[in-house]
Amino acid sequence: MTSPADPPDGAGTGGPRLRLLAVTACPTGIAHTYMAAEKLVQAAQALGHEMKVETQGSIGAENVLSDNDVIQADGIIVAADKDVDLSRFAGKRVLSVGVAEGIHHPERLIERVRSAPVHEGGGGGTGRGAGGGPGLAAPADGPAGGGGKQRGVGYRALMNGVSYMIPFVVVGGLLIAVSLALGGHAQPDGGLVIPEGSFWKHVNDIGVIGFTLMVPILSGYIAYAIGDRPALVPGMIGGWIANTGALYDSESGAGFIGAIVTGFLAGYLVVWIKKIEVPRFVRPIMPVIVIPVVATSALGLFFIYVIGKPIAWVFEHLTDWLGGLTGTSAALLGVILGLMIAFDMGGPVNKTAFLFGAGLVSKNPEIMGMCAAAIPVPPLGQGLATLLRRKLFSEQERETGLAALFMGFFGITEGAIPFAAARPARVIPANMVGGAVAGAVAGIAAVTDSVPHGGPIVAVLGAVGGVPMFFVAIAVGAAATALTTVTLMSTGSGTAGESTVPSEPAAPSPSAPGAGEVLSGYLTGSTVRQRLVADEKEAAIREMAELLATTGKVTNADALVTTALAREALGTTGLGEEIAIPHAKTDAVSAPVVGFARSAEGIEWGAPDGTRARLIFMIAVPEAAAGDVHLRILALLSRRLMDPGFRERLLAAPDTEAIMRVLGEIQ
Numbered sequence: 001m002t003s004p005a006d007p008p009d010g011a012g013t014g015g016p017r018l019r020l021l022a023v024t025a026c027p028t029g030i031a032h033t034y035m036a037a038e039k040l041v042q043a044a045q046a047l048g049h050e051m052k053v054e055t056q057g058s059i060g061a062e063n064v065l066s067d068n069d070v071i072q073a074d075g076i077i078v079a080a081d082k083d084v085d086l087s088r089f090a091g092k093r094v095l096s097v098g099v100a101e102g103i104h105h106p107e108r109l110i111e112r113v114r115s116a117p118v119h120e121g122g123g124g125g126t127g128r129g130a131g132g133g134p135g136l137a138a139p140a141d142g143p144a145g146g147g148g149k150q151r152g153v154g155y156r157a158l159m160n161g162v163s164y165m166i167p168f169v170v171v172g173g174l175l176i177a178v179s180l181a182l183g184g185h186a187q188p189d190g191g192l193v194i195p196e197g198s199f200w201k202h203v204n205d206i207g208v209i210g211f212t213l214m215v216p217i218l219s220g221y222i223a224y225a226i227g228d229r230p231a232l233v234p235g236m237i238g239g240w241i242a243n244t245g246a247l248y249d250s251e252s253g254a255g256f257i258g259a260i261v262t263g264f265l266a267g268y269l270v271v272w273i274k275k276i277e278v279p280r281f282v283r284p285i286m287p288v289i290v291i292p293v294v295a296t297s298a299l300g301l302f303f304i305y306v307i308g309k310p311i312a313w314v315f316e317h318l319t320d321w322l323g324g325l326t327g328t329s330a331a332l333l334g335v336i337l338g339l340m341i342a343f344d345m346g347g348p349v350n351k352t353a354f355l356f357g358a359g360l361v362s363k364n365p366e367i368m369g370m371c372a373a374a375i376p377v378p379p380l381g382q383g384l385a386t387l388l389r390r391k392l393f394s395e396q397e398r399e400t401g402l403a404a405l406f407m408g409f410f411g412i413t414e415g416a417i418p419f420a421a422a423r424p425a426r427v428i429p430a431n432m433v434g435g436a437v438a439g440a441v442a443g444i445a446a447v448t449d450s451v452p453h454g455g456p457i458v459a460v461l462g463a464v465g466g467v468p469m470f471f472v473a474i475a476v477g478a479a480a481t482a483l484t485t486v487t488l489m490s491t492g493s494g495t496a497g498e499s500t501v502p503s504e505p506a507a508p509s510p511s512a513p514g515a516g517e518v519l520s521g522y523l524t525g526s527t528v529r530q531r532l533v534a535d536e537k538e539a540a541i542r543e544m545a546e547l548l549a550t551t552g553k554v555t556n557a558d559a560l561v562t563t564a565l566a567r568e569a570l571g572t573t574g575l576g577e578e579i580a581i582p583h584a585k586t587d588a589v590s591a592p593v594v595g596f597a598r599s600a601e602g603i604e605w606g607a608p609d610g611t612r613a614r615l616i617f618m619i620a621v622p623e624a625a626a627g628d629v630h631l632r633i634l635a636l637l638s639r640r641l642m643d644p645g646f647r648e649r650l651l652a653a654p655d656t657e658a659i660m661r662v663l664g665e666i667q
Contacts, residue, residue, distance in 0.1 A: 018049040018074040018112065021065055024102055025056035025080035028518035031133040034635045035575060036079045036102030043106035055635075056084065075113035077102070086119055094119040100608055113300070115526070154264065161222035161263055162421045165214050169418055170403045172210025177410040179204035180457065211414060213617040218421065219259035219266070226267025228276070230287040234270065234295035238262030242302050244652065248308025250315050251355065255347030256417050258311070269295050274354075311348050318352040329364065330443035338374035338439025338477070342431035343424075345378055345413045345420060358452035367462065369447035372411070373473040374435040375454025379408035379415030380474065381434045381481025382427065389486040391520045397422075408478075411455025423489070430484035438477025444468035517573060518663045519633055522594040522619075526550060526661075528656050529597035532616070540603050541565060541582050544618040547595045553620075559588035560620055574605030579641050580613035581634060583619050594633060596663065598651065615641070617651055640666045 024036040037053040044051030054065045065088075070076075075093040078084050079102030086094060095116035101109060183200020185193055194201045215241035223235025241247055242258030254261070275293050318340070340353035357371035386393045386401030393401065400418050407415030420427040448465035451458055456474065465468045518524075529547055534540040538561075545560045554560055559569065563584040567573065574580045580603070595618045602612025619633050640646055646665060653659040 006541075010338055014579065018110075018114075020044060020049055020051045020075055020077065020110065021069055021070050021073045021090070022051065022053040022077040022102070023056060023065070023080060023084050024053060024099060025084055030048070032081075032099045032103065032638075033543050034638040036099050036106075036641055039103050039106040040077065040079070041110070042642070043110055044637065046111060047107065049110060063234040063397045067420055068546040075116060076119075077109050077113050079103075086357075088109070090118060090368070093117065104609065118603075119164065138338070157222045157225035157264070157267060158260065158489070159422065160225035160420055161218040161220075161260070164221040165218040165421065166400055166418045168210050168214035168217055169414060170400060172207045172212075172214060173407040173412045174208030174403060174416050175203055175210065177207075177407055177412060179207060180383035180410055181465070212243075214414075214417070215253075215256060215259045216240040218256060219263035222263025223258065223266035223270065226264070227270030228388070230274075231267045231270035233292040234299050235263050236267040237268050237296050238299045238303060241300050241308075245312070245315075248304045250308065250348065251351065253312050254307075255344050256421055257347050258303075258307075260421065261307070262299060265302070266295060266299050266432060269299060280445050282386045284295050303503070315348045315352055318349065322352065322356045330370075330446065331440045332443075333367070334370040334373075334439035334443025335436045335443070336439070337370045338377070338435035338437070339432045340435075341371055341374040341413065341439070342378050342435030342481075343428065345417050345431070354452075357449075361450060361452055365448035365450050365465070366443070366446055368440045368449040368452065369466070369470070370439040372449040372454035372458055372464065373438040373442035373447060373470060374477065375411045375413050376408040376419070376456065376474055377434040377438045377477040377481055378413055378431040379404035380417040380478035381431065382416045382485065383408060384478055384482035384486040385430075386495050388482055388635035389490070392486060392489045408516075409455060410457045411453050414453075418657050419485075427485060430481050430488060430625065434477040434479075434481030436477075437480045438473045441473035441476055444469065445473065447473065518660065518666055519636065520595055522633065523596060523663065527593060527595040528659050530656060530659070532597045532599045532603070534599075535601065535603060537568070537603055537605055538565060540597075540599070540613075540616060541568075544582065544595050544597060544616065547597065548589075548593050548618060548620055551593055553591045553593045554589050556588040560584055560586055564618070564620075572606035574607035574613055575638065576603060576607040576611055576639065577647065578611045578614040579617075579647075580605040581617045581619065581637060583618065583634065585623050587623045589620045589622050590617075592633075596659070636666055 001612075007353060022037070024033050024040070024041050031282045033055050037055050040053055041051050048078045052065065052069055053063060055062045065089075070088060070092065073092055075095065076089050078086065078094060078096045079099045079101045080096070086096075092112060093116040095109060097109060102634060166463040176498065179194060179200045183194045183198060183203065185195065194204050216236040219242065221234050223231035223238075224544030227235075239259040239262050242262045243253035243255060245251055245253040270291055273295060274286075278286060278290075322336070337353045337357065343349045354371055354375075357368040360367045383401040383403075383405035386398045386404075390398060390454025397419070404415035404419075416427070416431060420431065445466055447470045449463055450465075451463040453463075456471065458464055459467050459470050527550075531544075532540055532543055534543045542557075542561050542562050545557045545564065548554050548560070563586040564582045567584060568582065573582045597616050597618075599612075599614050599616065602614045603616070605613040606615065617637055646662070649662045650659065653662050
């Protein structure tokens with residue numbers, strides 16, 4: 001976050017205007033991280049300085065400090081209760097304090113940083129520091145992943161790979177689509193060809209390179225998040241091998257699913273190799289030479305000789321099996337082809353169906369018609385889902401959704417891969433439902449396609465017979481995919497490792513002020529209590545749990561209370577400033593829910609500043625599919641509650657409707 005105003009030089013400081021940076025972090029990476037950040041920004045603004053703060057919370061590093069930021073900085077404040085990498089601040093004045101100092105004495109820290117010692121570099125902290133790149137999630141903190149459950153490490157690694165892959169999908173897909181639209185020439189049979197050597201052919205080639213790179217990028221950065229830098233090379237090369245079927249006698253590569261496999265294999269292989277004791281003189285070359293060479297060779301050969309053979313076998317036998325279905329019901333064949341097209345979006349199953357249809361274009365164009373209708377459904381359906389329920393998706397996912405809609409029009413199924421890679425247990429079934437519906441409708445209507453391509457573009461170019469029903473098939477299939485996706489995401493269906501909200505570090509989008517729900521609907525008027533009866537912590541938590549139980553999302557109020565009290569035993573959730581945010585992650589709730597209540601006299605909550613809690617939020621999320629929901633909500637609340645005016649309005653609101661209007665300001 002950056003100070004929102006740029007006051008005149010020296011304003012309010014009695015000295016020159018400073019460019020300051022800060023890093024805030026606490027062991028749990030939850031509320032105190034964001035409270036300290038907010039306080040530092042407010043103090044800098046009041047004193048007339050410029051401040052940018054990087055938060056290293058449990059949902060990943062946000063607002064990461066760039067090299068240019070560090071170069072231009074007059075000083076850096078590190079308010080953290082855990083290790084932070086200071087090596088990037090070499091040559092700068094660095095003041096290191098506890099996170100509580102950032103909350104309670106931000107002005108004093110800004111004054112002290114002027115005379116702080118210059119950091120010499122060569123150490124300082126053991127964390128990954130900024131970590132992470134743009135996109136859905138920051139990398140995990142090395143092999144141990146910060147001490148969370150193993151599935152959490154795997155999920156963060158997957159999100160890291162997806163975040164780096166998305167630009168390649170978008171850039172490659174859009175360049176291919178634009179080159180086809182502007183440089184393609186329609187053929188007599190309805191096909192579309194870009195002349196060799198033309199400007200648009202070169203644009204198309206660049207797009208193809210982007211698409212080719214997206215799979216090794218996904219694999220490489222999954223591996224990187226698990227095994228750090230030595231895992232990057234084996235991960236990327238492994239992903240390239242997975243996507244190159246010719247290396248293991250397959251007509252199609254393993255696609256993004258193969259890349260996920262090689263990414264995890266490479267990452268954990270490197271972690272294992274690192275544990276091997278080697279002589280001291282070998283250690284300097286381990287991460288640069290030994291580990292990458294050994295891991296890359298082992299992984300590559302393992303994929304070619306062990307994993308690749310079953311993929312080639314599946315490809316061959318699926319093709320033979322489909323050949324035996326050509327005489328069956330058109331609807332059934334359409335369903336099967338649609339399921340296969342949508343399953344792995346460019347992998348062996350998808351390619352089997354596509355090549356089967358393409359091989360029969362001249363003899364039986366109805367089969368290609370079924371494939372052509374299913375091909376655009378995954379990207380169109382996922383793009384439509386981001387429009388139907390925007391709050392379920394992060395800002396980057398919504399942008400990717402718009403690109404997916406464009407790619408879907410041109411029959412680029414891979415436009416849905418970022419969504420499928422991030423939430424495979426939700427998105428892949430949703431894609432398959434839509435693909436099956438589109439294939440069945442096209443089969444029943446005897447839609448034909450005379451060229452080996454799909455999507456609305458082939459109909460626009462005149463290659464499709466039965467155009468109205470072709471568009472009906474696509475529209476119904478895309479709608480089915482979109483509705484299934486948002487339903488599965490809303491109900492929390494999927495694997496335990498998947499998040500029920502966007503995986504990007506952005507927090508859930510709130511409802512508009514004054515609406516009947518805020519925090520993406522987790523907090524509603526029914527979970528607001530104007531005044532608590534309880535006058536001590538345990539009774540207040542029990543009263544809040546009973547309030548949440550009125551929503552029907554709490555299956556066992558007693559178990560919720562037990563979990564919340566166990567969390568309190570680890571450290572108080574009284575944050576100071578008359579605020580408490582008890583929270584629980586437990587199977588006693590079926591879906592995320594948030595409650596708010598006020599205490600007139602305040603309740604002793606063990607806050608660091610000694611204040612009694614008058615503003616109390618309770619957050620409850622399911623254990624199995626919670627992901628980072630409670631962390632995102634905590635981050636939102638912690639930041640907003642640092643505004644004294646917001647707290648005053650919340651305390652002064654006369655009724656539930658007024659309280660909801662104030663809470664609607666949370667953004």
